[in-house]
Amino acid sequence: MLAIESLHVRVEDKEILKGISLNVGAGEVHAIMGPNGSGKSTLAHVLAGRDGYTVTSGMATYNHANLLAMPPEERAREGVFLAFQYPVEIPGVSNIYLLKTAVNAIRKHRALEELDAMDFIGLVKSKMKLVDMDEQFLYRAVNEGFSGGEKKRNEILQMAVLEPRLAILDETDSGLDIDALRVVSDGVNALRSKDRSFILVTHYQRLLDYIKPDFVHVLAGGRIVKSGDASLALELEDRGYGWLEQHAGAAS
Amino acid sequence: MSASSREIEKLIGQGYKQGFVTDLEADTFPPGLNEDVIRALSAKKNEPGFLLEWRLKAYRHWLSMKSPQWAFVHFPPIDYQEISYYSAPKDKRGGPKSLDEVDPQLIETYKKLGIPLAEQEKLAGVAVDAVFDSVSVATTFKGKLAEAGVIFCPISEAVQCHPDLVQQYLGSVVPYADNFFAALNSAVFSDGSFVYIPKGVRCPMELSTYFRINAANTGQFERTLIIAEEKSSVSYLEGCTAPMRDENQLHAAVVELIALDDARIKYSTVQNWYPGDENGVGGIYNFVTKRGDCRGVNSKISWTQVETGSAITWKYPSCVLTGDNSVGEFYSVAVTNHFQQADTGTKMIHIGKNTRSTIVSKGISAGRAHNTYRGLVKVLKNAENARNHTQCDSLLVGDKCGAHTFPYMEVKQPSARVEHEASTSKISEDQLFFCQQRGISAEDAVSMIVNGFCKEVFKELPMEFAVEAQALLGISLEGSVG
Numbered sequence: 001m002l003a004i005e006s007l008h009v010r011v012e013d014k015e016i017l018k019g020i021s022l023n024v025g026a027g028e029v030h031a032i033m034g035p036n037g038s039g040k041s042t043l044a045h046v047l048a049g050r051d052g053y054t055v056t057s058g059m060a061t062y063n064h065a066n067l068l069a070m071p072p073e074e075r076a077r078e079g080v081f082l083a084f085q086y087p088v089e090i091p092g093v094s095n096i097y098l099l100k101t102a103v104n105a106i107r108k109h110r111a112l113e114e115l116d117a118m119d120f121i122g123l124v125k126s127k128m129k130l131v132d133m134d135e136q137f138l139y140r141a142v143n144e145g146f147s148g149g150e151k152k153r154n155e156i157l158q159m160a161v162l163e164p165r166l167a168i169l170d171e172t173d174s175g176l177d178i179d180a181l182r183v184v185s186d187g188v189n190a191l192r193s194k195d196r197s198f199i200l201v202t203h204y205q206r207l208l209d210y211i212k213p214d215f216v217h218v219l220a221g222g223r224i225v226k227s228g229d230a231s232l233a234l235e236l237e238d239r240g241y242g243w244l245e246q247h248a249g250a251a252s
Numbered sequence: 253m254s255a256s257s258r259e260i261e262k263l264i265g266q267g268y269k270q271g272f273v274t275d276l277e278a279d280t281f282p283p284g285l286n287e288d289v290i291r292a293l294s295a296k297k298n299e300p301g302f303l304l305e306w307r308l309k310a311y312r313h314w315l316s317m318k319s320p321q322w323a324f325v326h327f328p329p330i331d332y333q334e335i336s337y338y339s340a341p342k343d344k345r346g347g348p349k350s351l352d353e354v355d356p357q358l359i360e361t362y363k364k365l366g367i368p369l370a371e372q373e374k375l376a377g378v379a380v381d382a383v384f385d386s387v388s389v390a391t392t393f394k395g396k397l398a399e400a401g402v403i404f405c406p407i408s409e410a411v412q413c414h415p416d417l418v419q420q421y422l423g424s425v426v427p428y429a430d431n432f433f434a435a436l437n438s439a440v441f442s443d444g445s446f447v448y449i450p451k452g453v454r455c456p457m458e459l460s461t462y463f464r465i466n467a468a469n470t471g472q473f474e475r476t477l478i479i480a481e482e483k484s485s486v487s488y489l490e491g492c493t494a495p496m497r498d499e500n501q502l503h504a505a506v507v508e509l510i511a512l513d514d515a516r517i518k519y520s521t522v523q524n525w526y527p528g529d530e531n532g533v534g535g536i537y538n539f540v541t542k543r544g545d546c547r548g549v550n551s552k553i554s555w556t557q558v559e560t561g562s563a564i565t566w567k568y569p570s571c572v573l574t575g576d577n578s579v580g581e582f583y584s585v586a587v588t589n590h591f592q593q594a595d596t597g598t599k600m601i602h603i604g605k606n607t608r609s610t611i612v613s614k615g616i617s618a619g620r621a622h623n624t625y626r627g628l629v630k631v632l633k634n635a636e637n638a639r640n641h642t643q644c645d646s647l648l649v650g651d652k653c654g655a656h657t658f659p660y661m662e663v664k665q666p667s668a669r670v671e672h673e674a675s676t677s678k679i680s681e682d683q684l685f686f687c688q689q690r691g692i693s694a695e696d697a698v699s700m701i702v703n704g705f706c707k708e709v710f711k712e713l714p715m716e717f718a719v720e721a722q723a724l725l726g727i728s729l730e731g732s733v734g
């Protein structure tokens with residue numbers, strides 16, 4: 001599904017990612033953990049095609065295509081979805097209008113017919129149940145006046161409606177209380193399938209109590225310093241990141 | 253520059269699609285302005301004496317006035333002696349009596365602009381008066397309107413056929429001494445539309461005037477006068493374009509609306525004069541005085557404008573709420589891009605009791621453009637229980653443009669309630685990336701955000717014009733994202 005090879009990324013003059021390699025197979029769930037400032041969001045943004053990052057070397061292949069050469073909207077249309085750490089507000093544009101425009105842009109790209117209003121509403125309502133959202137949120141402006149938890153749930157709703165093949169969740173768990181965390185996790189679990197892959201970026205082990213990953217990677221100082229299975233997350237909870245960061249320091 | 257700002261610039265940079273010139277033989281006055289020019293103009297139009305006198309009074313007053321300096325717009329002084337004050341397509345047949353007699357080249361011009369005048373393809377349900385430079389060249393659906401008793405004709409014709417109405421109402425809302433450009437217009441106005449809706453009549457169709465500036469070095473000074481008698485109603489639309497030229501051209505119009513008891517006038521404008529090129533060369537100077545008088549009790553005047561064109565726009569459609577319980581509304585979208593400047597807004601003058609006004613202004617700036625909202629809400633001593641609500645929002649696209657808001661309030665009646673809300677927002681790279689990440693292109697994202705921003709105003713426009721306005725907004729913001 002996704003193969004990242006020795007990826008080096010700069011922001012302005014600073015090297016942030018210093019050689020990331022990662023393989024994500026179809027249906028797999030990978031957790032990427034690490035201390036603040038280690039480059040987790042940078043990796044997520046580069047994969048989604050955000051401006052302002054320079055890839056100095058390395059590559060990323062997505063379904064056999066050069067991911068880094070595609071404009072961001074094409075990546076999205078090809079099934080790459082990013083749930084943002086800080087979802088933006090778009091005053092004046094209703095949630096439902098954004099969703100409909102997005103769904104139809106993606107369907108058009110895939111040579112499918114645009115959904116009419118009835119079919120679309122049906123689709124959205126069924127997905128709203130997944131994240132326990134009230135219908136009124138559809139008619140409010142995108143994220144405007146939403147609480148932190150509502151914004152994150154809204155991201156998961158968009159993911160559910162757009163049905164991506166590769167979903168990258170950037171700290172979707174942070175700032176959520178335990179009930180919201182459960183709702184979000186249930187939503188993600190419901191979307192797990194053999195041909196949909198996830199990259200869960202998180203700072204805390206807590207999320208992984210709810211969503212069981214197949215692999216856990218620790219990102220520190222712009223490198224993956226350790227990879228393992230779900231048990232690595234528990235070890236991190238006991239020992240913190242300190243021992244791994246020293247490890248990273250020694251390696252550079 | 254980031255990819256998204258590049259795209260913004262690209263979006264903004266798209267061409268003006270109405271910029272062609274029609275090559276016609278024209279009857280044009282040499283440049284220059286003096287009393288003889290005004291006499292010649294008046295004679296050309298075979299005007300009654302009262303009108304010539306009025307023009308001359310306006311001219312003499314204008315000579316004593318100075319071009320206003322207070323607006324937030326900048327332009328070199330205009331040399332009024334370099335402008336020609338009359339240009340009309342040369343009439344080989346002594347004036348068009350019916351559409352069959354209109355020069356086919358003119359019909360073709362309007363067709364290119366999307367305004368079919370020919371009988372068989374007229375816009376369904378909309379009567380059109382087409383003004384080409386200084387004269388009205390065609391008015392459609394005259395017969396059908398006459399059956400209802402509605403008068404819809406060029407003002408030059410109204411002067412001939414209904415001089416009493418013209419004499420009674422002309423200048424009664426905007427006196428010639430009102431301001432510099434109104435005085436100039438009163439002295440030299442060439443043509444425009446005249447509408448009279450008799451008592452109790454609901455005008456059976458939308459009325460519309462389409463203004464086209466074609467000739468070079470001419471000014472367009474049209475004058476529109478709309479009178480709605482007791483219990484009548486009318487919806488009127490105005491559209492405008494001009495060829496692309498490097499020189500600036502002056503457009504100084506006056507529009508007067510009079511609503512008597514229980515009458516309603518809805519006046520919508522889609523203004524798309526040539527805005528100048530991306531370096532700020534050329535374009536129309538649009539200095540317009542538009543004012544409606546809610547003279548009767550329970551009357552209502554509503555202005556809706558979508559302003560995307562002109563190099564400089566200076567325009568404040570206003571309502572004088574004279575009658576008790578009268579209502580004034582102003583809904584505006586003003587878009588400026590590249591080097592365009594717009595200083596626009598409204599005045600709501602509350603005179604009668606229980607008068608209400610609503611102002612919704614949406615300003616969008618992109619490129620290096622400046623967009624100013626200037627509004628006055630004035631409540632006079634006797635206007636008990638007057639109410640105003642003003643909402644004034646600005647949207648910035650990119651970071652080189654500006655938005656300015658100047659709300660003025662003068663309240664002399666303690667029971668009045670005047671509310672003002674304002675906001676400024678920006679289309680950020682974060683918003684654009686977010687939309688792109690959901691599969692939506694940057695262009696579509698900008699137009700989605702802008703349309704969302706303007707929704708409250710667009711819903712006030714008659715249907716087909718709402719569609720046109722949305723499309724126009726898309727065109728004028730093309731090249732604005734990256």
Ligand SMILES: Nc1ncnc2c1ncn2[C@@H]1O[C@H](COP(=O)(O)OP(=O)(O)O)[C@@H](O)[C@H]1O
Binds near residue numbers: 011038040041043052
């Ligand atoms: N736009 C930027 N300009 C400069 N430095 C940045 C920018 N974005 C991120 N960084 C830096 O890159 C590093 C990694 O940031 P980030 O990827 O957000 O980390 P994480 O998500 O792991 O907390 C930090 O040191 C941060 O300060």
Ligand SMILES: [Mg+2]
Binds near residue numbers: 042085
């Ligand atoms: Mg982060």
